[in-house]
Amino acid sequence: MNLKLTTKSISRLSLILGILLWLSIASIDFLQVWAERSGVNLGLSEQVPRLLLDLFFISFIIYYRVRIGKAETSNFIDLLWRVFAIGLVTTIVSLAIELFYNTIAGTALAGNTMFRTLFDNINFAAVIVFLISTFTVWKKLVLYQKSRRLVVLWNVFEAMLMASIFFNFTGEVLEDNVVFKILFGVLALMALILSANMKWVAYLNFKQKWKSILLILLVTIYLIYFFRLIYVASQDILGFFNSIDNLFIISLFTFLLSYSIFSLLVILFNLPTSSVFERKLEEAINFQRLSQSIQQGENENQIFDILLNSAMSAVYADVGWIEIEKLDEDPLLRSRNISRVNLIEAKKQIDQGKHKRLLKNPLEKASDEDRILVTIKKSNFRSALIIPLKVQNKIAGHMYLIKEVSDGFNKEMINIINTFASQASISIENFRLLGEALENERYKEEINIAKSVQRALIPDKLDHDERFEIHAFTEAAAEVGGDYYDTFQLEEHKFAIVIGDVSGNGTSAAFHMSQMKGIFQSLVQLDLSAKEFLINANTALSRCLERTSFITLSYFIIDTDERTIEFSRAGHCPTLYYSKKKKSAQFFQNKGLGLGILRNDKFGDFIEVNRMKFEKDDIAVLYTDGISEAANSKKEEFGYDRMQTLLDQNAHYDPIMIQKIFISKLYEFCGHKDLNDDYTMVVIKFK
């Protein structure tokens, strides 16, 4: 805020100071004219008006430096327009004075030196203002995209030019003074060297170049007009100004004129190449469009359209199309300037034309990645370029670019097309990957839902009373599994407990497991015997299991009043039972058959019913084959013996501890935690 105020105040201050200085210069001139006429010696030193003049220059240099220095550098036309406008005003002022003199020529007023002095002062000030403003703008143009060397050179030039303002104190003139000549020579040479800096011209488009030529041409005309005004015309009215002797003004003129003329020539010669520059710019923009198309949510077809349009405009192709092979579908076709019938005809001609393969990528040996140039005869079309389009490391299709002139494609064009094609590939790949990522995300979401649904199927509270403790543990190999256990309180002291395993694993097993849950929860209400339960379950499952699927199940009815267990086994792993009396664990050796294996009435014949009494501290370990058949890296199974020994050794613990010991021993044995089957165990300890 402070800084802004100061630059503003500097510009105002310098302007006011400049005007005041000009007024004082003009007043002194008047006084001198008056004194001369009256024959009075003012006794004024020669140096005073010189000093005032120098200060006047400096005020305006500061003023324009602050004003134009702030302007946007890259808007060249605006800068030139500004110079032109100031030039126009000064020229009009100057011409108006000239016109006025012409109309009053011969009258007494024309001879009035006072008048002459006034007008010449106005004229002079206008010219100086124009010169200094032009100088400031030219400085900006010279220093556009400056290098270090250029800045040094410019600073030396500018410093010398500023110093030259004060050369007028010597009172020397160009014609007689060697120092003047040398200094002017040096400044003129530097001006010429600096005039070679025209980088800004390259950034003009065709239209802007024409505008610049017009503006600079007019500025040059002003400069020449003012030059004549000061140096040539002053011959007639000798003795008013010493400007012909002013090193600063003549150097300024030299620089401004040389830079104007150089610019004119450079822009003129650059006119024909501007279309190339514009095209390069367009290519860059097209390239950006290809890379950004994903963010804008465009689809693959739109990417191919952008590619085709960009490629065609980059190589001036007359006709073009993109053909993308699709699985089980007609190929995707995007074409420009050609009908489908003509396209087929053109393709035929390309096939017959003279082929020239261009291996662009030496790392790729496969010939289907070649870019192909075709020379066609006997057709409107004379040359064709075929570019394979690669998506996810496979050739997805080809782009055909066709021209009506022969040898229409040069190396430069092929390179740019390659760049376009690979950028399009990247865009499409990104597009597909994004789609796949979203799809995967959705699947993950679904599987997570399945997982939480299945988790809800497993009871979080197990029915029991104070005469036995029960604890369960289950883990699925995949997100969802086929292991199942459940409990139900049949009467106050009667409980049903079930453990099951669906053949296979993963999603299909999980579906069958949920069916099993439904069957259990329905049948258990009927308070059936273990055998009846299994027969009914088999009948129900026979209707809904796949041909190769079955379910193994162990069903227990525990009566804590009578202290009995009734159990049947439907092909499930034999229960491990620890008898406190015998002080040893054993597997139940009862017959059975998996559910869904025999889908008729005979199933019941294969089911045994067993009854036994349980004692205090007896333990039943129910489990699935994920535990007994878990294998280590040597393909040894965890096995029945290990389980038996483990229970023997740990029978004094409570069910939670026994389960923890089993599972940790299991992991220890397998050496890894990610088993490839679902595993479940239910531990019951009687009291």
Place this chain on the structure above:
Amino acid sequence: MIEIKKDIENNYLLITVEGEADASSSIHLDNSIKESVEDNHKNILVDCTNLNYISSAGLGVFMSHIGEFEEKGITFIIFGLSDKVLNVFNILGLDQLLTIKGTKDEALSEIE
């Protein structure tokens, strides 16, 4: 990995199963049994001497054909099961529905 070989002998078809019958490889086992039934073989012997492992899916394959064997009067005999694999058949109760023999000779005596 599973390897299945079929040899047509005098009066029977010999299917040799080697390797592991897990969820993915069982499909091959299923296909070869299906073919054998379709080819109207009346005596099918399955040599499981080198079958190291069978998963529930593998068992499912054998189980699923039991009804068909009965219907079509096919004699289907499995022999040479290792103790470990045999135990898996036994636990599920399949030994009660399938004819399982120890050796090839025992199996052959069954069809003569």
